[in-house]
Amino acid sequence: MARENKRRAHGRRSPWAAAALIGIGLLLTGGAYAGASAAMAATNETQVATALTVEDGKKLFQANCATCHGLNLQGTESGPSLYGVGELSVEFQVATGRMPLQAQAPQAPQKPVQFTEEQILAIAAYVQDVAPGPSFPEDEVLDGEGDVARGAELFRINCAMCHNVAGAGGALTEGKYAPALDKTSALHMYAAMVTGPQNMPVFSDMNLTTEDKRDIISSLLFQQEAVSPGGFTLGSLGPVSEGLFIWIFGIGTLIAITVWITAKSN
Template identity: 50%
Template sequence: MSSIAARRRHPAALLVVLLLGLVMVGGLYAVFAPKSADASAASAGAVASEDKVSQGKQLFLANCASCHGSAAAGGPNGPSLVGVGAAAVDFQVGTGRMPMQQPGVQAGRNMPQMDPKQTAALAAYVASLGDGPGVPSKQYTEGGGNVAKGGELFRVNCAMCHNFAGSGGALTRGKYAPSLMNVSGKHMYEAMVTGPQSMPVFNDSNLSPQDKQDIISFLKYLESEPAQGGHNMGSLGPVADGLFAWTIFIGLLIGAAVWLGKKAA
């Protein structure tokens, strides 16, 4: 008993008792204290995210697995989707290119087969398979950039395929660069960061987010501006316009010459 009493009188005994008391109080508070609003919101967000990924997986198995494989690792008829990111899914599905209705050299823009919620769920599932570009924020996709700089960047990086006015053009082996008119800024941005089909990837090292915003602003400017010279004939360029004029007007002149020759005879 004398040894126990001696320990109780030790100078460190009080400190040890206080530490044990603090540990017990902290543990009990962590167990029984009500959760804060932020913690509850974070927990609810995690559950919602898990539900979205689960829903996206079911949509993937029903609509995409036949080409891309049940684990999205790719197959004979479709590439791997591991690491492509949510932006690639949002672009392909949101523009109606995927699910592809029938095999072809290129998937064209069509009516979307999934609504925005289904598209978001499918994108969340594919994003969970590996890191990749995410869906861009509205800050860079709704215009408001430098139109003049955007035009310069577009002519340097995009016009050789999409035409100087963004009306599209032919590529090799039956492929084509689609028209960029009446395309949402979000889908333009997603195409630049994911490089769908024959298009190269323009990451932030090639074109910064501000550069992409400027290009989108330039295209939206072209879309809203009227043709100052009258009918633009599809904005196909001077060669196509010259061919049209030669075919129509020279043809009319030849026809008039033949008619006059027959009348004179």
């Protein structure tokens, strides 16, 4: 009788075993469900991203741009016509946050972008479909592998009077300004030269060839990545800012030290 009880004691399962099995089952089931949900969500996002068409771009344009530019891109009193601006101009204006415009001002400032990349391309495709204009360049133009030295020379001749020789930007008349180029992408550099946004002139192939534009872009990309050997650049604004810095902090520090030594000696 004692042996039988002993056998039953050895064969009895722990009261925590069932709970452990249930917990493991729930973890496995939850993990599988989470993985499947993530995969489905990724698939749906891809489908949504790739499903945007010219018709979707038309709807986005009518909902967000037509108030100023007209339902048929003809323009209104609040905004210019978009005939002939092309997809390149639309991508530049919308992808930099300049459009939609928040308020009338001397110049449209950059601000956070309101659309996804797919939506921006859809709007651009719609404008290009209705009123064709400048289009996206070949990848080679934006690769940054052009002649950097020649590009820097072309930039100084054609662009430095507004953007500063270091691409740091500068003030223009009537509250306008040339933006800094230290964070501008290669595509937007090209778009600015081709479409002439804001106060910038249009540089056609008669002014700057495609190869010229590639060299300028290459020099600016090189400058964005270059390290200043002289230390802090002070915005690369030249000797005026450097002299002001030395006068305020350098001379100011010397005066403060002189006053401290005199006060201590007295």
